[in-house]
Amino acid sequence: MAPSLKPLDESTLEGLRSGFESREANRIAMNAVTQSGIEAVAHNYDRARLLQHRFSVSLDNGKATSQARSGRCWLFSSLNVARFVARKALNIDASSPANPMGDFELSQNYAMYYDKLERVNYFLQDVSALVRAGEPVDSELMRFLMGDVMGDGGQWIMAMNIYKKYGAVPKQYFPETASSQNTGEMDSQLRSLLHQAVAHMVAEPDRIDDIVRETTEAGHRMLTIHLGTPPTSFDWEWTDKDGVFHRDGEITPQEFWKKYVDAGLEDYVCLVDDPRREHPKGRKIGIEHLGNVAGGDPTEYLNVPIQFMKDCARKLMSEEGIPVWFGADCHPMMDRKTGQWATDLFEYGRVYGVDFDMDKEQRVRFGDSAQNHAMAFLGVDVADDGVTTDRWRVENSWGTDIANEGYFTMSDDWFTEYVYEVAVPKSMLPEEYRQAVDQPAIMLPAWDPMGALA
Known part of the structure; x- marks a missing residue:
């Protein structure tokens, strides 16, 4: 039996109106917000002016990249770490005004092409096994998998899966396309293709293998039409920062990755802060x-x-x-224009007369916060004790027209509240954590917030 819901009656509405009008600050807030918007009114001037773009440790990674109208931040940020490593291996100085390589980048389109192709296969293999096992098509799991398929988001481990198998190429060998920079329509078409495949599997269970094969072929065809044909080899040559010309000859993307990029990135471990008490640390x-x-x-x-x-x-x-890849909930307390994050950067509660008092655990548990964006740390401000941190320098992938030419500043308290994941070498872990990495994982359901993709 459906619960009885109490409607808003006229008496209640009149009480709300009179209560609003009785507090002068409400009218002042309304006048300000209706004209200027909540962010302008709630902006904490004193906090913002003290959150400086200066750092005791700052790494140079050149011009900030732009993911355009796509959700490829996890690929951009992981490739930003990789290009830092490649620049050192190639002896390319990103800060040199006469940098002969220009704004050197690794092809994000190449990485996305193979990620999407692999996801077509992963989804088909995963769902076909569920269909064969009799999973109801309207179960919570099937609804989640069908709704979540073919988004652009991902994780560090997923990025490494692509680079391990397919390597990487400099951007000039596989540049951006209209669809790589605006993925919405391509993703929608691929999603429909996969939904249709599941419908056919349910209707024709004896043809599941054929449906998987045909759909994989169609997905490959669609991706190639949208993104182009990725190179299987290329002639690699470059001029380093000292003006010395190098020619490496024909090389495959896998060889390029192993020779100039890897540097142990494949062996990194993803650390997360799951604040829910039922999930133990370590x-x-x-x-x-x-x-x-x-x-x-x-x-x-x-x-x-x-x-x-x-x-x-x-x-x-x-x-x-070395720069550090990380994932966070980027939206709360962010000034996109100036490139700042701090837990008190906006005083929304003072404008609304509301006490926003949830902690990190409650925000995760009640659906108010989850990882949704990946970036790279390129610096940190460390006190004289060598340990205490005040703020962090962030390389974003939203272009150079915002923030400090695309680089953001994050307060240390914001890190505590809204950063969820970092990728670091396994060698940095103490022995107890290394042993824990080798133990079976506590498995959480597909829809758990810790599974949110950046």
Whole structure:
């Protein structure tokens, strides 16, 4: 029996109106917000002016990239880390005004092409097994998998699955296309293709293998029409920062990755801060049905305290000179124009007269926060004690027209509240954590918030 819902009657409405009018600050807030918008009115001037774009440790990675109208941040950010490594291997100085390589990037379109192709296969293999096992098409799991298919988001482990198998190419060998920069229509068509495949599997269970094969062929055809034919080899040559010309001859994307990029990135571990108390720190967690490459590494994380994540990120930049990939909930308390994040950057509660008091655990548990964007740390401001951090320098992938030419500043308290994941070398872990990485993961359902894709 449906619950009896109490309607808003006229007496209640009149009480709301009179209550609003009785507080002068409400009218002042209404006048300001209706004319200028909530962000302008709630903006904390004192906090913003003190959140400076200066850092004791700052790595140079050249011009900020732009993912345009796509959700490829996880690929852009992982390739931004990779291009930093490649620049060192190739002796290309990103900061040189006479940089002969220009704004060197690795092809994000190439990575997306193979990610999408692999996801077509992953989805078909996963769902066909469920159909064969008699999973109802309207079950919670099937509805989630069907609704979530063919988005652009991903994880560090998923990116490494692509680079391990397909390598990487400099951007000039496989540049952006109209569809790579605006993925909405392509994704919609691919989603319809996969939905149709499931419908055919249910209607014709004896043809499932044929349906998987035919749909994979169609997905490949559609991706190639939208994104182009990716190179299987290319003639690699470059001029380094000293003006020396190099010719490496014909090379495959896999050879390019291994020779100029890898640097141990494939062996990184993903650390997460799952704040829910039922998920213990020091244990590995995984997400059912989450992945992109069949036979690739599973999407699993080591759940650790947030301070340990900060310590690893700081050490990796200050001691090893390597950028750090991370995932966060980028929307709360963000000034996109100036490129700032701080937990008190906007005083919404003071404008509304509302006390927003949920902590990180409650925000995750009640659907108010989850990872939705991936970026790279390119610097940190460390106190004289060598440990205490005040703010972090972030390389975003939203172009150079915002923030500090595309680079953002994040307060340390914002890191605590809204960063969920960092990728670091396994060698940085203490022995107890290394052992935990080798243990079976606590598996969470496909729709768990820790499975949210950046």
